[in-house]
Amino acid sequence: MKKQLLSAFFFLSFSLLGFSQEALFGGQQIISPEVHANNTVTFRLLAPDAEKVEITGDFLPTEKMKTPMGEMDGPGKVEMTKNDQGVWTFISEVLNPELYNYSFIIDGFKTTDPNNPFLIRDVASSTNIFIIGGGQGELYKTNDIPHGTVARRWYDSPGLGMDRRITIYTPPGYETSNEKYPVLYLLHGAGGDEEAWISLGRTAQIMDNLIAEGKAKPMIVVMPNGNVIQDGAPGEGSMGYYKPQFMVPRTMDGTYEGAFEDIIKFVEGNYRVKADKASRAIAGLSMGGFHTLHISRYYPNTFDYIGLFSAAIMPREDATGKVYSNFDETLQKQMDNGYKLYWIAIGKTDFLYDANKEYRAKLDTMGMPYEYVESEGGHTWRNWRVYLSQFAPRLF
DSSP: OHHHHHHHHHHHHHHHHHHHHHHHTTOOSSOOSEEOTTSOEEEEEEOTTOSOEEEEETTSOOEEEEETTEEEEEOEEEEOEEOTTSEEEEEOOOOOSEEEEEEEEETTEEEOOTTOOOEEEETTEEEEEEEEOSGGGGGGSOOSSOOOEEEEEEEEETTTTEEEEEEEEEOTTGGGOOOOBOEEEEEOOTTOOTTHHHHTSOHHHHHHHHHHTTSSOOOEEEEOOOOTTOSSSTTTSTTOSOOOOSSOTTTTSSHHHHTTHHHHHHHHHHSOBOOSGGGEEEEEETHHHHHHHHHHHHSTTSOSEEEEESOOOOOOTTOOSGGGTTHHHHHHHHHHHOOSEEEEEEETTOTTHHHHHHHHHHHHHHTOOOEEEEESSOSSHHHHHHHHHHHGGGOO
16 A cells, blocks of 8 residues: 555656646646647637737738738738636637648737647748648648658768758668669758758658659659758758848859759769659759759750749849850750650749749740649748649659
């Protein structure tokens, strides 16, 4: 009996200690977000002294907002309600399967949910995330299937004069097989880095699920850093900890495109890959779509699959590099060399819609074949994740 009482005492002590430690470091003993069986979601926040609390997120109707790229549709916001215990609550409408992000606004101060440790960083902003499963959302979940490996490697870039960090996904079974694999080079947008596609884009989860379902062939996915003044993402490179910027110098001046062969050489020298045109694909979002367009044209006999996701096709004063010269001639050469897929996708309300329309008109005039996908929505990760899940099954 004494032994049982002693055990109970220690159990209670450790339980109270765990509760005390969580409370001591800012934890709240509530659940948020709580995803219900009917796909509504309850959000909660303990803030008894707050006068007004709002929730903002991409599951709410959009609002117009000013951004570095001009006026765009952004996440809406609604007020939460407060009970007698000081807990603020909001219950969403029924949500479609998807990955969503949200934040709280407490008396005008935007912050994350202290009860949800799951966050993503987009440029310098961190927001909480949750997933509604089923349908498209099922691709973003870590399901009970074979998984690939995500590695952060460093490669030598003579063209940029530094060693640089790169993220590489290898498919399930890569380590235990002798097989050679095709490669997709997947490029991020402005403000991103080698962490963007793996974190915001859910690349590993999408590829694992597509491969497990037999919808995509096993492939290696290479996610470089397109900011040529960085050797790694903020906090991961030699520049240390600093606030990420939306546009860093020299990101679209031709330097990155001109040095892209350094990445291909590293991959083909360190991984079991099929090193031919038919086994290489390149795709990118926004700025990465701009890079993809010019890399595939500058190296016109290198890639058989090209994907432009909301590509930032626009004239730039700093686009003075050799890469951008002889545009029409090299695009014609790319077409004459042949390729298997030139894929363009953009949302109907994307601020780059007209620029992409003009580019397609140019391709039409040339007689250059392409496939076009037009989706709802604008310049968002929600679209880019979908584009990846549509593009990858078309490869190889």
